[in-house]
Amino acid sequence: MSTDNVQIFDTTLRDGEQVPGCKLNKTQKLVIAERLDLLGVDIIEAGFPVSSPGDFESVMEISKLVKNASICALSRSVENDIKVAAEALQYAKRPRIHTGIGTSDSHIKYKFNTTRDKIIERGVAAVKCAKSFVEDVEFYAEDAGRTENEFLARVCEQMIKAGATVLNIPDTTGYCLPEEYGAKIKYLKENVKGIHNVTISCHCHNDLGLATANSMAGVSNGARQIECTINGIGERAGNTALEEIVMIMRQHPSLNLTTGIDASLLFSTSQMVSDTMGMMVQPNKAIVGTNAFAHSSGIHQDGVIKNRETYEIIDPAEVGVTESAIILTARSGRAALAYRAKKLGYELTKLELDKVYPEFLKFADSKKEVQNDDIHEIMKISNISTTVV
Ligand code: KIV
Ligand code: ZN
Numbered sequence: 001m002s003t004d005n006v007q008i009f010d011t012t013l014r015d016g017e018q019v020p021g022c023k024l025n026k027t028q029k030l031v032i033a034e035r036l037d038l039l040g041v042d043i044i045e046a047g048f049p050v051s052s053p054g055d056f057e058s059v060m061e062i063s064k065l066v067k068n069a070s071i072c073a074l075s076r077s078v079e080n081d082i083k084v085a086a087e088a089l090q091y092a093k094r095p096r097i098h099t100g101i102g103t104s105d106s107h108i109k110y111k112f113n114t115t116r117d118k119i120i121e122r123g124v125a126a127v128k129c130a131k132s133f134v135e136d137v138e139f140y141a142e143d144a145g146r147t148e149n150e151f152l153a154r155v156c157e158q159m160i161k162a163g164a165t166v167l168n169i170p171d172t173t174g175y176c177l178p179e180e181y182g183a184k185i186k187y188l189k190e191n192v193k194g195i196h197n198v199t200i201s202c203h204c205h206n207d208l209g210l211a212t213a214n215s216m217a218g219v220s221n222g223a224r225q226i227e228c229t230i231n232g233i234g235e236r237a238g239n240t241a242l243e244e245i246v247m248i249m250r251q252h253p254s255l256n257l258t259t260g261i262d263a264s265l266l267f268s269t270s271q272m273v274s275d276t277m278g279m280m281v282q283p284n285k286a287i288v289g290t291n292a293f294a295h296s297s298g299i300h301q302d303g304v305i306k307n308r309e310t311y312e313i314i315d316p317a318e319v320g321v322t323e324s325a326i327i328l329t330a331r332s333g334r335a336a337l338a339y340r341a342k343k344l345g346y347e348l349t350k351l352e353l354d355k356v357y358p359e360f361l362k363f364a365d366s367k368k369e370v371q372n373d374d375i376h377e378i379m380k381i382s383n384i385s386t387t388v389v
Contacts, residue, residue, distance in 0.1 A: 003256045006249065007225040008242065009201060010036050011045040012273060013062070014074055015239050016229040018048075022277045026058045032273060033062040036230075037069050039269050040260040041242075043096060045227075048074040049088035050081040056088050063092035070094035070136065077101040077126035086133035097130040100140030100168065103147040103155050116151055120158050127162035138166035138201065145171030145204075149187045160194040166225060167200050171214055174207025174237060182217030189222045201225035204240050206232060211240040216248055219257060230273040231281050231288065243270060243287040243319070251313060267320035287319055294325040298333030301326050305339050328375075330364035344375055345386035356382045 036044050046062040047055040063071045071092040075081035089095035101123050102111050130137040139159040156167050202218035204211040215226045232241030246261045270288035274281045283291040293316040295301050303310035326336050337360050359378045364370050
């Protein structure tokens with residue numbers, strides 16, 4: 001069976017960067033954009049040019065710098081936003097304008113105080129305006145997650161007629177359940193005229209911790225672009241994490257879905273974005289957290305030492321992590337102690353191990369984690385010297 005490519009639309013520099021604490025200067029944005037290009041993302045959403053002169057300049061410089069990825073600029077359904085986005089993208093090899101408007105009843109009533117028909121009119125005008133500047137136009141139906149499917153289908157059909165090449169179906173508030181979001185994409189595939197000529201995109205927020213699951217439900221039902229960020233950063237609880245969806249598709253070949261991402265750069269890219277933004281990655285973060293390949297319970301350590309696959313579904317080298325970590329704590333058993341001791345040059349006999357293990361437990365009970373220095377100390381107390389060079 002042939003595999004389908006899912007386009008990776010990275011919005012670290014737009015949805016990610018707009019978050020408090022994640023602000024970047026132009027030089028930092030350029031460094032990250034270059035790294036995203038190297039990582040193999042298909043589209044880089046570089047910013048929202050009308051929002052500030054700094055954002056405008058960054059989008060323009062990123063457009064000049066990036067060699068492979070399409071460069072996308074955000075706008076509202078406002079003529080001046082679109083003109084400014086087009087100007088910022090003038091040097092991009094593959095420019096894309098991302099324009100759109102809220103489509104849920106809540107947005108129509110409280111944000112725009114207007115009607116459904118007027119929303120469609122504004123969206124159509126925006127897509128036509130963007131199309132007068134660039135060929136590649138993406139339309140976002142903001143709060144599509146809470147938009148009634150029948151109306152959303154009407155919106156999508158009109159945007160395709162106006163010239164949209166990509167339809168973004170954002171779960172802006174992170175409200176949807178995976179089945180619900182998947183069914184929404186399926187409904188659009190089955191009920192929108194012309195839908196087969198455009199790409200459907202998933203843009204899911206993580207307010208209920210479902211962003212990744214919802215994006216996967218989207219592609220399982222026919223979407224072929226996922227909007228995501230490194231480390232899942234983004235508005236409120238964040239966006240779909242790039243590293244998660246990439247590894248889900250790699251770990252499950254039966255999905256028949258691939259991406260162009262070089263997975264071996266995932267860990268270093270995560271660290272680089274975290275360091276540049278000063279936004280720490282939670283240790284238990286899937287794929288890129290410092291504990292993602294660390295084993296601390298004695299039962300797990302024993303298994304991993306015998307064969308890594310007993311407790312690891314991903315080879316850490318695949319995502320650029322040097323090796324699995326065996327953390328020594330009071331929960332560790334003899335196997336973990338012998339393993340670490342061997343790495344430090346002590347090849348312990350069974351008798352020696354029995355002798356040092358109670359000593360090890362004394363250390364372990366007095367601290368969170370036993371370090372290499374402690375092991376040397378334990379060996380000294382137990383009169384054991386290095387045997388391996
Ligand atoms: O979450 C959202 O709806 C967005 C749009 C601007 C695409 O970020
Ligand atoms: Zn968003």
